[in-house]
Amino acid sequence: MVNKPKKIHFIGIGGVGMSGIALVAKSRGVEVSGSDMKESRATKRLVDAGVEVMIGHDAANLADDLDAVVISSAIPERNPELAAARKRGIPVWHRSQALASLGEGKKTLACAGTHGKTTTSSMLATTIDRMGLDPSFVIGGTVDGYDTNAKSGTGEYYIVEADESDGSFVHLSPHVALVTNIEPDHLDHYGSLEAIYDAFADFLSLLPDDGAAVVCADNPRLAQVARGVGKRTIVYGEKGSADCDVCFEVTGRRGLGYAFTVSFPDGTSVETEITKNPGRHNVLNATGVLGVVWACGLDVAQAARALATFSGVRRRFDLVGEEGGVVVVDDYAHHPTEIRATIEAASKLDFNHVHVLFQPHRYSRTESLAREFGPAFDEADSIIVMDVYPAGETPIPGITGKTVIDSILRHNPRQQVAWLPHRPEIIPFLLQRLSAGDLIITMGAGDVTAMAPLLTHALAGE
Template structure:
């Protein structure tokens, strides 16, 4: 795929600085497509795209859409871009093909051997682990990953083969656009309440994703996957259960933990594979690695070499990413924005930093998620020694409306659950709020959330 086999020669990406869109820009550029794009604020990510030779516009203007060459071109927008965006309006007026990010990735997946990773939690880490396993086995996949991977040089790339590894996001049923060859369902948890108000809605969506596999396609599922989803899987799909139970097809045995990182021996039915020694903190990474190994093997990777790729993988930014400050202090930065993820991160931190005081700076993502899971958030954050709660990041929700929940009420809920918590206001104010709690030499700050936290992390790291 080093030379473009795509049906396009030009692409304009609206919202090019997003985690998915920037990866798509890198992928298309690597395929020989002439890429341009726009975003409303500058960033290190946009500068990196410029260094590749991609033309990036700041702000959104109809003039940014260059009509030259669009006989074979796409205009692609992120889900955050509104219908009245001037670039989108101009493109539609001129009759240009316009797609959402998920639709564009779905079209790219056609005709390729696509490995898709779905689940409420762990998609980014598992996708990256799969790429690492494939590369260690001598394969050169293309990939789109929802986070920056320093060891890969970014979050998207066009490989030389026909393999395409991609996250399959359930938001807005985006993963229904994919045409995977093999796929994974890591887990299911209530989430995205604006899309899935009821649990059954989420199950039906994941069932639809499973049904997109071709006959003979392999589907890797957690051993405790909902029966409703299992019942909807076509009979000609090869289902592989992953877990720790005796009846799992691919499982981890001889699991050991050292300072928060785990090693294990993968076993597929009765066959043992080489031992994996993960560099990633958290017991949940064992399951992620098993899913990645299964997908890599389904794509033809040698299991011994793939296992080495799992062991050598150093991680994704903002996934239990440990920073060291100039005074030797440690800080954990993580994308956790769901109660189950917070629990997993705190458990990993207790193992990685035994006996240390864990101080959390947290910004919830979306009012609807916070309101629907308020009790679960409170119980999760109560596991920390102290939490400072920023105001909720609204994302696509209107912050001027009364949603019945805010940062103050979340902090109060944590206290009612037996934890220690205070309201911290804007994320910009959290550094000054957190620092007094870090004066003890044994304190470790954890910055959790999917909102506006990058500046906070940088400021704290400078001061610890």
């Protein structure tokens, strides 16, 4: 890591990004400690790895001989540990700086974009690892088959999820950057879509002369941005898409997903499949992964075989249980585009009805994307909306879960919707409406995930 520190402390170590960085740093011989407000699966994994984790934030948690303190953008200046670190003159690094430093001496393969970056980076890490190349990776989700979001390998590749939410992804030094899409999000930070495009241009400008930008054909402006900063650009998409270099063609259904062929600019083509991740968007993600492999000069046939073993990411169309013929799935989708893609994929599966329990995430996002939420739920048979998960934000007057309900009904007055802001009423409401052959998706980036196992137990009569 930067200046090769021997001892570092993470404030908010239980966060999915922070915990991954801490695990990799620990595995590389750094003495790691950290604090968080509560115990979690992530903090338990850290403790099992030999990391000292303290519950609660207190200046006394900082050791006397720290070389650095790592924070995320979620940590306010008033945090007692951060205030103490500044007072003592301990170097304070942003999470993204620590993430970047772990890639020193390796080729960083960075997956970015408004949507799909966790799934895509997980696909890429699984593929590179199962090609026998032993990569390191730090990802914003738990990868199925690894039961972790981070790994320190001996190989030359370092795979990261590049988070654009606060603009800090410009601290990375990518060798190849995959960008899935760009849409309005995190407008509380950027202010406008143009500012987001500018940030991605800055990010892609970091690529070296022998690197590459791998960008999706569904967003033509992405290729313009990449070429505008003078970088080698590889466009991936569906066969027939304009300007497509690495192109997929679906050949049939496989499990929840699809079998498909992918062709490359040199005339090579491979066959592969994604069986546990429904939807065209996941075929696109997989095609982008093979585009990165091709850009690196690796064996695409071997990669296609490795990619076919990918089984998913926790909270991405994650099967929680099935009771009484009702299937319960949990999903992280919280932006209208993600919501639409997930529900459309579910609607193509063999269920009688698709129901969605949705928790809006952040007041600012609910306000800025209110209009877009309406059509996002078109393919759902019914939608139950909880109140907003604040994620640390101050409430905005007039912005609640009902904001989403109103948007849905303006778009489709006949849609079956319910606003249930009081959590105790949700399970009884669902039990009255779900029947054998139905799918229910708990959806959102907040604590709605806790409702999925509760509902599964309730369906079982427990």
